[in-house]
Amino acid sequence: MMVELRNLNKWYGEFHVLKNINLEVKQGEKIVICGPSGSGKSTMIRCINHLEEHQKGDIIVNDIPLNEDIKNIEAIRKEVGMVFQHFNLFPHLTVLENCVLAPIWVKKMPRKEAEAQAMELLERVKIPDQALKYPGQLSGGQQQRVAIARSLCMNPDVMLFDEPTSALDPEMIKEVLDVMIELATEGMTMLCVTHEMGFAKTVADRVIFMDGGQIVEENEPHEFFNNPQHERTQLFLSQIL
Numbered sequence: 001m002m003v004e005l006r007n008l009n010k011w012y013g014e015f016h017v018l019k020n021i022n023l024e025v026k027q028g029e030k031i032v033i034c035g036p037s038g039s040g041k042s043t044m045i046r047c048i049n050h051l052e053e054h055q056k057g058d059i060i061v062n063d064i065p066l067n068e069d070i071k072n073i074e075a076i077r078k079e080v081g082m083v084f085q086h087f088n089l090f091p092h093l094t095v096l097e098n099c100v101l102a103p104i105w106v107k108k109m110p111r112k113e114a115e116a117q118a119m120e121l122l123e124r125v126k127i128p129d130q131a132l133k134y135p136g137q138l139s140g141g142q143q144q145r146v147a148i149a150r151s152l153c154m155n156p157d158v159m160l161f162d163e164p165t166s167a168l169d170p171e172m173i174k175e176v177l178d179v180m181i182e183l184a185t186e187g188m189t190m191l192c193v194t195h196e197m198g199f200a201k202t203v204a205d206r207v208i209f210m211d212g213g214q215i216v217e218e219n220e221p222h223e224f225f226n227n228p229q230h231e232r233t234q235l236f237l238s239q240i241l
């Protein structure tokens with residue numbers, strides 16, 4: 001098991017944002033998470049690498065329990081890569097520097113090795129020619145591909161995506177999805193919050209629908225789209241498809 005959430009509960013102050021979430025993700029599995037805005041999707045995946053703190057229940061990543069032990073938190077963060085809606089690249093650093101920063105400072109990798117690895121991954125996301133530019137000089141689609149390459153530079157076992165194409169112009173969505181599909185084909189364990197239902201149908205082993213801080217429905221994609229069980233899922237699908 002790569003990621004386990006057991007009875008996960010989280011509150012923002014008085015507001016109960018995640019309610020008894022249970023989820024098991026096996027190595028190599030691809031999970032797509034969808035649901036209305038405010039349903040807790042981002043909060044749930046941000047809990048997995050402790051960008052948000054949970055109050056109740058267990059999170060276990062690759063057999064490491066996420067608890068107060070800073071060693072465990074650091075160990076989990078090394079195994080979990082995350083890609084955000086707004087790329088979150090360092091604007092004052094070149095693409096290459098964005099990619100070598102964590103390997104050098106967190107993994108103590110020699111610079112030469114870090115740069116070689118970064119170039120290899122920039123090739124994989126098809127922008128090696130942009131390595132010496134600054135994020136602001138790149139299109140949104142290119143920036144998001146840099147963000148994916150930067151995550152992969154830490155050699156993660158799991159990748160979390162939080163609406164990676166939602167901030168992109170339509171013509172750039174495909175180039176990012178293509179990179180994600182390739183990553184999936186290579187066997188990466190992935191949890192993707194996305195409303196790209198074509199991606200879900202192609203790639204997902206399971207689709208999860210969240211509403212009101214709960215997992216309302218979970219199924220393999222064909223059944224999920226063709227035979228949704230819950231009224232809330234049916235309503236949601238009728239609005240986005």
Ligand code: ADP
Pocket residue numbers: 012015017035036037038039040041042043044
């Ligand atoms: P989603 O990603 O599904 O749109 P979020 O996880 O971002 O949902 O948010 C779930 C709920 O928690 C929303 O009602 C949102 O307003 C609230 N929320 C998110 N972040 C915070 C925060 N830092 N403090 C208080 N409430 C928050």
Ligand code: MG
Pocket residue numbers: 041042043162163
């Ligand atoms: Mg969100």
